[in-house]
Amino acid sequence: MNDATTTAAAPAASASDPDAPSTFPQMLRRLAAERPDDIALQEKRYGIWQPITWSEYEQRVAHVAHAFGRAGIGPGDIVAVLGDNRPEWLLAELAAQTIGAAVVGIYPTSVGAEIVHILTYAEVRFVVAEDQEQVDKLLGIADQVPTLERIVYYEPHGLESYTSPRLINFSVLEAEGAEDARQRPDWFAEQVEARSETDIAVICTTSGTTSRPKLATLSHGSLLSMGRQLMVLDPVTADDRYVSFLPFAWIGEQMLTLAVGLQVGQTISFPEDAETTKVDLREIGPDVMFSPPRIWESMLSDVQVRLGEAGWVKRSLFGWGYTVGDRVAERRVRGESASALDRIKHAVAEVVALRPIREQLGLRRLNRGYTGGAPLGPDVFRFFHAIGVNLKQIYGQTEICGIAVVHADDDVKFNTVGKPIPGTELRIADDGEIQLRSPAIFGGYLHNEEATHEALGDDGWLRTGDAGYLDDDGHLVVIDRAKDVLHTSAGTMFSPAFIENKIKFSPFVEEAVIFGGTGEGEGGDDITALVTIDANTVGTWAEHEKLSYSTYTDLAGKPEVARLVADETSRANQDLEEAIRVRRIVLLHKPFDPDDDEITRTRKVRRNVVSDRYDEIIAALGRGDDSVTIRSKVTYQDGTSAERELTLDIVPVPEEPVEAGGRLAWSVS
Numbered sequence: 001m002n003d004a005t006t007t008a009a010a011p012a013a014s015a016s017d018p019d020a021p022s023t024f025p026q027m028l029r030r031l032a033a034e035r036p037d038d039i040a041l042q043e044k045r046y047g048i049w050q051p052i053t054w055s056e057y058e059q060r061v062a063h064v065a066h067a068f069g070r071a072g073i074g075p076g077d078i079v080a081v082l083g084d085n086r087p088e089w090l091l092a093e094l095a096a097q098t099i100g101a102a103v104v105g106i107y108p109t110s111v112g113a114e115i116v117h118i119l120t121y122a123e124v125r126f127v128v129a130e131d132q133e134q135v136d137k138l139l140g141i142a143d144q145v146p147t148l149e150r151i152v153y154y155e156p157h158g159l160e161s162y163t164s165p166r167l168i169n170f171s172v173l174e175a176e177g178a179e180d181a182r183q184r185p186d187w188f189a190e191q192v193e194a195r196s197e198t199d200i201a202v203i204c205t206t207s208g209t210t211s212r213p214k215l216a217t218l219s220h221g222s223l224l225s226m227g228r229q230l231m232v233l234d235p236v237t238a239d240d241r242y243v244s245f246l247p248f249a250w251i252g253e254q255m256l257t258l259a260v261g262l263q264v265g266q267t268i269s270f271p272e273d274a275e276t277t278k279v280d281l282r283e284i285g286p287d288v289m290f291s292p293p294r295i296w297e298s299m300l301s302d303v304q305v306r307l308g309e310a311g312w313v314k315r316s317l318f319g320w321g322y323t324v325g326d327r328v329a330e331r332r333v334r335g336e337s338a339s340a341l342d343r344i345k346h347a348v349a350e351v352v353a354l355r356p357i358r359e360q361l362g363l364r365r366l367n368r369g370y371t372g373g374a375p376l377g378p379d380v381f382r383f384f385h386a387i388g389v390n391l392k393q394i395y396g397q398t399e400i401c402g403i404a405v406v407h408a409d410d411d412v413k414f415n416t417v418g419k420p421i422p423g424t425e426l427r428i429a430d431d432g433e434i435q436l437r438s439p440a441i442f443g444g445y446l447h448n449e450e451a452t453h454e455a456l457g458d459d460g461w462l463r464t465g466d467a468g469y470l471d472d473d474g475h476l477v478v479i480d481r482a483k484d485v486l487h488t489s490a491g492t493m494f495s496p497a498f499i500e501n502k503i504k505f506s507p508f509v510e511e512a513v514i515f516g517g518t519g520e521g522e523g524g525d526d527i528t529a530l531v532t533i534d535a536n537t538v539g540t541w542a543e544h545e546k547l548s549y550s551t552y553t554d555l556a557g558k559p560e561v562a563r564l565v566a567d568e569t570s571r572a573n574q575d576l577e578e579a580i581r582v583r584r585i586v587l588l589h590k591p592f593d594p595d596d597d598e599i600t601r602t603r604k605v606r607r608n609v610v611s612d613r614y615d616e617i618i619a620a621l622g623r624g625d626d627s628v629t630i631r632s633k634v635t636y637q638d639g640t641s642a643e644r645e646l647t648l649d650i651v652p653v654p655e656e657p658v659e660a661g662g663r664l665a666w667s668v669s
Helices: 024-034 054-070 086-096 112-123 132-144 170-183 189-193 221-235 253-264 275-283 293-309 312-333 340-361 377-384 451-456 494-502 535-544 551-557 559-573 605-613 615-623
Strands: 007-010 039-045 048-053 077-080 102-106 126-129 150-153 168-171 199-207 215-218 268-270 288-291 370-373 391-395 425-428 432-437 461-471 475-482 509-515 525-532 582-585 627-635 641-652
Touching: 007 170, 024 054, 024 086, 024 189, 024 253, 024 535, 039 054, 048 054, 048 494, 048 641, 054 086, 054 189, 077 112, 077 615, 086 102, 086 126, 086 189, 102 112, 102 132, 102 268, 102 605, 112 132, 126 132, 126 391, 132 150, 132 391, 150 170, 150 582, 170 189, 199 253, 199 461, 215 221, 221 253, 253 288, 275 391, 288 293, 293 340, 293 370, 293 627, 312 340, 370 377, 377 391, 425 461, 425 525, 475 494, 494 509, 494 525, 494 559, 509 605, 509 615, 525 535, 525 551, 525 559, 525 615, 535 551, 535 559, 559 641, 605 615, 615 627, 615 641
Parallel strands: 039 268, 077 102, 077 126, 102 199, 126 150, 150 168, 288 370, 370 391, 525 582
Antiparallel strands: 007 425, 039 048, 199 215, 425 432, 432 461, 461 475, 509 525, 582 641, 627 641
């Protein structure tokens, strides 16, 4: 580092109570003593919310801890959990932590080699799995994991006839633990008190955009420090509602559910299943919400589709209300007051346009919404502020417990990620890399000292691998992953992610991957894009246009759809400098799939995989060919597969967008 290095830091906060619990199980124990009859968790089952009080929560954790202890699990061991969010996940997690073990979460969509990699690397003996689907995965790979002893399942439907000696029902496990608790009544309390903030609490897999995910070790102290410092900036209370619907394997869900939620005794609600999440969100009306960009983008697409299907009157009302809301939000984020006339207009817009939209999205009560894990396009960000949602950008990584930088309520800028939270230091290295340091820094990668040293160096500063800078107001602007930043032949530096997010603002686009410039293997100087369509939105548009289709591949191959997406890309181009406008696109014949390693489980594109797998398409885009013929392998439901030839059109992007087609009646621009 030299004098050009910029450093920014905020003052640290400390726990006000010197005797405050220092681990998650200790916090649970205090809450059970202070608020035994208050609701800690509630899960929707068969349409009815089933509550669990703090005293019941602690008792069930105690029983599972006893069962784990009887099975020989103890300090240094790692328990894996595989499944959707349910109370049993948290029971298993806190029970393991009680006896000094750590928990590694596995995404419920993970398959085969991914699961083997995590279980083998972490030397897992016990896996807690949700249902038959997850049990089948585990039994299928059990012989590849020599340490695997038991599979505990908590949804028994379909498993009645399974006879594997590895299997045990979660309720049976709890019953065994309850019997042990009667024989050793003081054991649980002794275990809780024996634990320390330096114990590893959670092991989170990194996003793995370039390789197999690494396993980052996070201590109780690191996680609680992050939660405590965030709440200095954004206080959370026990009365704030929170809906847990994103995988606990993701650091973001661990952050708010446990690192924040347990510190204040917040009630955690679990939707009935993935299909009912939107309805359950509307029913609960959360006060706090943290989701990756794909959730916010999905909400925006829902609004755009609804407006596209609405009548002229509703579209006009929303268009007017949105314009007023956007104007007021723009002044608010600049720290300015709206004019008296705009305040009156905004009050009317709230009633006729903005509040109904928030109600439909389940965001009516939301005090703060957070987005993180990947860049969120400024246009999407601005949309939510215009409709009255206090959405704030978070920047961080698994290695720093998820949060290091965030917007303050009264200091939001749509093209930045805010300022460091209290206790976090930030500096920009000579090469533009963002580096961070705080008490929330991870303890290292499991069994990987080389990668740990590469991440932390000798000085304890986390090397994020992201390029960025601080603007005049001290806000951090993240450009992109340092290795992904490209240049045009004229030397103009640009961020592929920024252009991709402009394109993805369209409701018809699911993913876009930019190529071109002078990056190695990028296929020419012109900026081009590989695009996957949103099948639901484009399918609805096709029905309105009386355009018949059978499969995703058939829909994506329609010339009319290609023209639609090219027009949407042209609209995105209007806000870009001439040198970095997208010139040609290809609609891919299939969506990107985490099972094919094209995207991570958190929906981040693996650019190296995409570049290698679709190199013929990328080269044809760079040359400006009219089309490209590829061979595609199709796997059918019965397990058989076949190869076929596909010809994909390369579509020029028009200089100006065409006003026909699928454009909706309002826009952010």
